[in-house]
Amino acid sequence: MSLNEANSAFQDADFADDLKIGDIERPAERAYQGIRRAILKGILPSGAHLREEALAQMTGTSRTPVREALRRVVAEGLARADNRHRYVSDFSFKEVSIVFDIRIRLESFAARVAAENITDSELAELDHILAEIDRIENVGQPAATERFAELNSRFHNTIIKATRSMQMQTLSAQAVSLPLEVIKQFVWEQTVNIAQSNDQHRVIVTALKQRNPDWAENAMAGHILSTKPHRPSIMPRG
Amino acid sequence: MSLNEANSAFQDADFADDLKIGDIERPAERAYQGIRRAILKGILPSGAHLREEALAQMTGTSRTPVREALRRVVAEGLARADNRHRYVSDFSFKEVSIVFDIRIRLESFAARVAAENITDSELAELDHILAEIDRIENVGQPAATERFAELNSRFHNTIIKATRSMQMQTLSAQAVSLPLEVIKQFVWEQTVNIAQSNDQHRVIVTALKQRNPDWAENAMAGHILSTKPHRPSIMPRG
DNA sequence: CGACATGACTTTGTATACAAATATCGTATG
DNA sequence: CATACGATATTTGTATACAAAGTCATGTCG
Incomplete structure (x- = not known):
């Protein structure tokens, strides 16, 4: 080598x-x-x-x-x-793609469990994050992307924590950390759509507020699916 | 404390x-x-x-x-x-239960991907493991349970490796290791049914041989589901 | 000419000394 | 009597010296 x-x-x-x-x-x-x-x-x-x-x-x-x-x-x-x-590791399109598929399954399940366990204060926290994301200006600029990345992480982590399961938190942290990092680095510059993403976030929060596990699960799966890279060409290192 | x-x-x-x-x-x-x-x-x-x-x-x-x-x-x-x-960590019924639910989603997806990537030599390896499990005698004795645990691990790991994804292997290793250990310790003595388990293994292998992702996914999900503890009473610690 | 043994070199593994952070407990003080 | 403070002990964090394992190149012998 x-x-x-x-x-x-x-x-x-x-x-x-x-x-x-x-x-x-x-x-x-x-x-x-x-x-x-x-x-x-x-x-x-x-x-x-x-x-x-x-x-x-x-x-x-x-x-x-x-x-x-x-x-x-x-x-x-x-x-x-x-x-x-x-x-x-190699971050081939295939590897990144598979981690997204895993994330879809893991986090949508987390959303399902969260719907049954989330507290009112956690729901308030999610509302707050939604509002903060709405306030992001200069979309497309690196600073805005960075800010969104941070808030997006908090959004997903809050839901995972709301499952009240340490094991879920441990496993999700590992499944989520890689794609988030890789994506922030390679994919988002070209494809991230903050407004669209937050619309999906809002749907997820609504499902959670209604304590509707099926809906929460589906909404989360759809959200992650929409962020999954689907063309090898956007992976510069693939 | x-x-x-x-x-x-x-x-x-x-x-x-x-x-x-x-x-x-x-x-x-x-x-x-x-x-x-x-x-x-x-x-x-x-x-x-x-x-x-x-x-x-x-x-x-x-x-x-x-x-x-x-x-x-x-x-x-x-x-x-x-x-x-x-x-x-605490190994409450709730925690163990949730890890099984995660495993169901993770490993059934692994079986799906494996169906599309598994090699003939890996299929032969799986056949060999099935035969070895069939050869286990003195079912119920600790030595037999120990032997089954080892072969069962190899079975599941072979399929995970057949996905050809390092990320899948990394994540699965973590999701699988805990339940396997905890179960071997607390659950299997009372509920493991080697013959039934191997019947399910055989179905999974058949699905893999036919390169049928949907079937492989479903069969794996059913298999893990059947090993998931469903009564809190069998968890001595919690 | 090739296979293999040998030894220097590189890299990781382990133990330990010391530093920094944190917890604990007794004492003094309001 | 409660509380705040400070000395002391405990525990983890870091650096480093040394050991062990592995790698690679060289040279010798078949």
């Missing part, structure tokens, strides 16, 4: 700046963010061998937090582990 | 013997198996604070492999993480 170029590529550059991790002080978080961003930015390309010492240097920490970060990154699906080593 | 008793409970006992980890030499694996078994055996009860130093002593390793093991245990859902600390 031609992985050596990939590794030598970050030996002499100022990555703390490029990866915007300069102000993160906790080494574990710093290492995690640094590795994650390096993968998503393509600095660490698919298949690249994740060497602990090199990553420690890259992120300005030691191997201990790097090892911890690597476990997170592997658990998220951004990298894969093999005997002793770890390698950057 | 009354967690102190739980922790003092393993300070003076010979756990290497009780947990059958005496012959595992790699510390990381030793720590992982020791912690996992201690949780499943109830030595570390739900809510117990997992202290690194105490676990290191318990498993006869140092904190480094323990920390690594704890990450695995948390990822599997056997424990939950909070700021800095980790605690044993």
Whole structure:
């Protein structure tokens, strides 16, 4: 494999700046963010061998937090582990597509369970998020996309938490984190439609308010389905 | 919280013997198996604070492999993480039940994808596993249950691998590991029916051989559904 | 010329010392 | 008597030294 170029590529550059991790002080978080961003930015390309010492240097920490970060990154699906080593996952269209299909099943089930367990204060929180998303201006600008990504995450997480199941939260976090990151990076610039997305959010919240599990499940499935990339061409790294 | 008793409970006992980890030499694996078994055996009860130093002593390793093991245990859902600390998850009927519902959706989708991607050699492997399960004798004895658990895991993992998706494998591993462990511990003694289970396995394999995604999906869903505990009474812990 | 043994080098695994954060408990004070 | 404070102990976080395992290239022997 031609992985050596990939590794030598970050030996002499100022990555703390490029990866915007300069102000993160906790080494574990710093290492995690640094590795994650390096993968998503393509600095660490698919298949690249994740060497602990090199990553420690890259992120300005030691191997201990790097090892911890690597476990997170592997658990998220951004990298894969093999005997002793770890390698950057490939984000082929097929892989991203399948994770979306999993997410559709997982999160629509979460919406179903949430419909039976959500509290009034959580419903209020969802209303608040809807309003915040409506307030986003300069649609299309990076800042707006970033803001939407944050609120969108909160929306989905609030529903998942409303299932009152730790296991659901654990599993969903992993199924959701990868597509959200990959999408934010590759897909949204071209396809995200904030207004349409929030219309769907509103439908989901209405279903939840009526404590209607079937409707909530269906609405969530439709929502995620609409965000699933359906053309390989939009995956630059596929 | 009354967690102190739980922790003092393993300070003076010979756990290497009780947990059958005496012959595992790699510390990381030793720590992982020791912690996992201690949780499943109830030595570390739900809510117990997992202290690194105490676990290191318990498993006869140092904190480094323990920390690594704890990450695995948390990822599997056997424990939950909070700021800095980790605690044993609770295996309430509700939690176990929901993980089964997730598994139904995840693995039936895996069967669907597998039907379109499985190789002849994997189908042969599945046939081999079916035959091995048929050969199990002394049904009801612990050794037979243990053997079935192993072959059953291989069966399900072979299908998941046949999806040709790393992400599917990563996510499924986490959704499947917890129920399989908990079930082996609490449910199977009372409800497992090896012959019935293998009949269902055979149907799934037939569907896969015919490359029939709908059938494979449905058969897998039915199979897992049939193993899902439906009475709270069979959950001793909760 | 090829297969294989050998040894240097690379990479990960483990233990441990120390630092930082947090919890605990006793004491003083309003 | 309740509470706030502070010293002390506990627990986790980080860095690093060393061990073990694996890789790769080189050279020797068949």
